[in-house]
Amino acid sequence: MMNVIIAQSGGPTAAINATLAGVIRGLYGKEEIGTIYGALHGITGVLEEHFLDLSASCRDDEDFLDRLTCTPAMYLGSCRVKMPEPEENKAIYDRIFVTLQKYRVGAFFYIGGNDSMDTITKLSREAERRNCKIRFAGVPKTIDNDLVLTDHTPGYGSAAKYIATSLLEIAHDTYIYDLPCVTIVEIMGRDAGWLTASAALARNTYNITPQLIYLPEVPFHRSAFLEDVRHQLSISKNVIVAVSEGIRDELGVYISAKAKAEDKFGHVQLSGVGKALEELVRREIGTKVRSIELSILQRCAGHVTAGQDLRESGEQGQKAAEWVLEGHTGFMPAIERIADEPYQYRIVERKLAEVANKARGVPREWINEDGNDVTGDFLDYVRPLISGEVDLSWKDGLPMYLPVGHLNHGNNGRR
Amino acid sequence: MMNVIIAQSGGPTAAINATLAGVIRGLYGKEEIGTIYGALHGITGVLEEHFLDLSASCRDDEDFLDRLTCTPAMYLGSCRVKMPEPEENKAIYDRIFVTLQKYRVGAFFYIGGNDSMDTITKLSREAERRNCKIRFAGVPKTIDNDLVLTDHTPGYGSAAKYIATSLLEIAHDTYIYDLPCVTIVEIMGRDAGWLTASAALARNTYNITPQLIYLPEVPFHRSAFLEDVRHQLSISKNVIVAVSEGIRDELGVYISAKAKAEDKFGHVQLSGVGKALEELVRREIGTKVRSIELSILQRCAGHVTAGQDLRESGEQGQKAAEWVLEGHTGFMPAIERIADEPYQYRIVERKLAEVANKARGVPREWINEDGNDVTGDFLDYVRPLISGEVDLSWKDGLPMYLPVGHLNHGNNGRR
Numbered sequence: 001m002m003n004v005i006i007a008q009s010g011g012p013t014a015a016i017n018a019t020l021a022g023v024i025r026g027l028y029g030k031e032e033i034g035t036i037y038g039a040l041h042g043i044t045g046v047l048e049e050h051f052l053d054l055s056a057s058c059r060d061d062e063d064f065l066d067r068l069t070c071t072p073a074m075y076l077g078s079c080r081v082k083m084p085e086p087e088e089n090k091a092i093y094d095r096i097f098v099t100l101q102k103y104r105v106g107a108f109f110y111i112g113g114n115d116s117m118d119t120i121t122k123l124s125r126e127a128e129r130r131n132c133k134i135r136f137a138g139v140p141k142t143i144d145n146d147l148v149l150t151d152h153t154p155g156y157g158s159a160a161k162y163i164a165t166s167l168l169e170i171a172h173d174t175y176i177y178d179l180p181c182v183t184i185v186e187i188m189g190r191d192a193g194w195l196t197a198s199a200a201l202a203r204n205t206y207n208i209t210p211q212l213i214y215l216p217e218v219p220f221h222r223s224a225f226l227e228d229v230r231h232q233l234s235i236s237k238n239v240i241v242a243v244s245e246g247i248r249d250e251l252g253v254y255i256s257a258k259a260k261a262e263d264k265f266g267h268v269q270l271s272g273v274g275k276a277l278e279e280l281v282r283r284e285i286g287t288k289v290r291s292i293e294l295s296i297l298q299r300c301a302g303h304v305t306a307g308q309d310l311r312e313s314g315e316q317g318q319k320a321a322e323w324v325l326e327g328h329t330g331f332m333p334a335i336e337r338i339a340d341e342p343y344q345y346r347i348v349e350r351k352l353a354e355v356a357n358k359a360r361g362v363p364r365e366w367i368n369e370d371g372n373d374v375t376g377d378f379l380d381y382v383r384p385l386i387s388g389e390v391d392l393s394w395k396d397g398l399p400m401y402l403p404v405g406h407l408n409h410g411n412n413g414r415r
Numbered sequence: 416m417m418n419v420i421i422a423q424s425g426g427p428t429a430a431i432n433a434t435l436a437g438v439i440r441g442l443y444g445k446e447e448i449g450t451i452y453g454a455l456h457g458i459t460g461v462l463e464e465h466f467l468d469l470s471a472s473c474r475d476d477e478d479f480l481d482r483l484t485c486t487p488a489m490y491l492g493s494c495r496v497k498m499p500e501p502e503e504n505k506a507i508y509d510r511i512f513v514t515l516q517k518y519r520v521g522a523f524f525y526i527g528g529n530d531s532m533d534t535i536t537k538l539s540r541e542a543e544r545r546n547c548k549i550r551f552a553g554v555p556k557t558i559d560n561d562l563v564l565t566d567h568t569p570g571y572g573s574a575a576k577y578i579a580t581s582l583l584e585i586a587h588d589t590y591i592y593d594l595p596c597v598t599i600v601e602i603m604g605r606d607a608g609w610l611t612a613s614a615a616l617a618r619n620t621y622n623i624t625p626q627l628i629y630l631p632e633v634p635f636h637r638s639a640f641l642e643d644v645r646h647q648l649s650i651s652k653n654v655i656v657a658v659s660e661g662i663r664d665e666l667g668v669y670i671s672a673k674a675k676a677e678d679k680f681g682h683v684q685l686s687g688v689g690k691a692l693e694e695l696v697r698r699e700i701g702t703k704v705r706s707i708e709l710s711i712l713q714r715c716a717g718h719v720t721a722g723q724d725l726r727e728s729g730e731q732g733q734k735a736a737e738w739v740l741e742g743h744t745g746f747m748p749a750i751e752r753i754a755d756e757p758y759q760y761r762i763v764e765r766k767l768a769e770v771a772n773k774a775r776g777v778p779r780e781w782i783n784e785d786g787n788d789v790t791g792d793f794l795d796y797v798r799p800l801i802s803g804e805v806d807l808s809w810k811d812g813l814p815m816y817l818p819v820g821h822l823n824h825g826n827n828g829r830r
Binding site for chain 1: 486617821
């Protein structure tokens with residue numbers, strides 16, 4: 001009989017709680033499993049011994065896992081802690097392993113993106129070095145879709161669905177006037193263009209927008225951009241441009257209105273590329289122009305998630321639990337695609353060490369030659385990932401999410 | 416037997432096509448009615464004789480009206496034409512009335528907000544002056560909810576639902592970190608605070624955000640704002656501020672990062688108040704802060720409309736058609752509320768002349784004494800308006816809207 005800790009880390013997605021629910025589903029009620037703890041605010045919850053009893057939540061509320069599945073952002077809270085190397089700070093690892101022993105923890109699940117995989121890899125290696133039998137699993141999530149060795153990541157499909165839906169609605173909004181107008185939509189994704197590329201899904205039989213799509217995988221040339229916009233204005237009055245926050249010029253300098261400081265992981269905080277291009281179009285072309293930043297709503301819009309994404313997110317969580325129960329450690333479940341049409345996939349096991357600290361962008365062959373659009377192959381790839389709608393419960397006109405888990409526990413959330 | 420013209424004008428909403436569908440429903444198949452024309456791009460469609468045959472659309476596609484009801488933004492396109500006084504430009508009125516005669520038009524419906532009511536009022540008066548028997552009806556829409564003599568306007572409920580849902584999701588997103596953080600959400604509404612006030616609906620048993628709400632109806636003091644934010648940070652780490660784009664200081668100067676030119680109606684184009692307050696908090700308080708602009712998505716998000724709003728929008732359109740068939744002219748249908756709980760209302764007739772060119776803000780008694788929140792009476796008012804969800808059709812993961820009507824007709828939309 002062993003206890004288990006689950007934690008979440010990194011940026012929110014609309015599907016990360018579906019993964020948490022999946023892990024719990026795979027563990028709850030199994031005879032080998034004692035208490036399932038949720039550590040609050042990622043690894044800091046372990047360091048500070050802030051835990052929720054998730055077994056009790058399952059026991060007390062039979063709808064807990066269903067409601068958790070549909071609730072956006074981290075139920076357990078998050079952190080942005082960069083774990084040091086064990087040789088740099090042995091004390092922090094001592095503290096973690098003492099806590100894990102104190103709570104009789106036999107398995108630790110960390111749900112997160114690239115940086116979280118770094119944390120869990122370090123813990124897993126350190127456990128091996130200490131000859132400790134605790135099992136460690138990383139469970140993926142990131143709207144950025146930039147993890148390697150997986151077809152796509154939990155959270156990406158829902159964010160892509162939100163983006164494509166929003167782009168389609170922005171198209172309806174911008175088609176109404178009979179005047180030339182350029183609309184620039186800034187989309188997240190840091191150095192990977194996956195999210196921005198999904199804007200192409202908004203095109204249909206009557207909507208040709210967004211006509212231009214710029215991804216960070218291809219250097220951005222201001223002059224070519226202006227030529228592209230002028231050309232599109234000669235074809236249609238309504239020009240919509242989807243642009244990634246992470247586009248850079250040939251020298252690798254970010255195209256943005258203002259540079260912000262780097263975060264702890266050395267990622268530049270990006271903002272304002274939409275405004276920068278808006279100003280450029282206004283100055284050089286002089287047509288009506290506006291910019292829209294989809295902002296954090298693209299990662300937390302629980303009311304427009306992809307059913308396929310929530311399902312796969314849960315399955316990967318559940319599979320991680322199964323494999324841990326079989327004695328596996330140091331792994332991450334991943335998606336291997338079998339076919340596009342009809343879409344088929346299976347869940348496979350990857351070694352954490354092969355996943356952490358690597359990033360995967362949109363392949364060059366899925367971007368057109370001019371570097372201002374995606375190809376049909378990309379569309380075949382992304383289309384199945386946004387499919388399916390979720391039957392959310394609403395009350396008094398608003399989605400019924402699960403109350404944020406870490407509120408009313410200790411002094412988290414409120415002071 | 417008479418023909419009819421319907422046109423749409425002003426800014427988009429997610430419910431304006433529900434009103435269009437309502438007007439058509441009230442007319443189509445009636446023996447007095449010949450062809451129902453849709454004028455493209457508001458009054459300019461009449462001036463340029465750009466019409467769609469809406470009777471044919473009803474005949475050819477039995478789902479036309481249902482799909483139209485759920486499609487956001489103007490199916491017929493819009494314009495921002497300010498009609499001159501008849502004595503300033505007789506020629507333009509001559510042209511309109513000649514066209515109306517040429518197409519044997521017996522009734523003209525204009526669906527729009529404040530400025531559109533000005534247009535239809537002028538046309539109605541001019542018809543009277545010319546002793547012309549054509550009937551004129553204004554049918555309301557505006558997310559701003561600033562029309563007088565009606566309880567609320569079509570489009571407001573859906574925008575309020577989008578705003579409250581987004582604020583709730585932003586709250587889930589911002590609760591995840593255990594660090595003090597201020598999030599400023601900029602909301603539309605020009606000089607009326609109705610939309611921003613609806614952000615208060617996001618509060619529930621576990622979510623105390625947004626803690627601060629600033630409306631244009633009360634002068635904004637930067638020092639009081641900073642004091643409010645500091646106070647809220649002493650209570651909770653996660654502070655969310657909902658702020659109207661139209662807030663002004665005591666001298667009436669807009670609080671915004673940059674002032675834009677006035678439009679044809681003399682409305683200042685507002686943008687950047689969120690950024691301005693973000694900078695202020697960063698400089699004066701120094702905590703983590705970000706700003707989010709809900710932008711045009713709050714008026715065109717067809718995927719999260721209020722069922723109650725679409726229903727009432729359609730009913731007002733249909734009632735306008737009925738009254739026109741009874742011989743009425745120079746009027747606008749409006750909502751009179753009978754009760755809050757359970758919500759009851761009826762549709763009443765207002766004289767256009769009493770509605771046009773007036774605006775209605777949030778009453779001072781629905782704003783708290785400190786001017787940084789709304790009262791329970793406001794919540795009782797707004798709650799029923801966001802109720803009900805719409806069973807939208809989805810295909811390949813995206814909402815199935817009606818193709819934008821004016822594309823592929825003449826040279827509109829595409830050149």
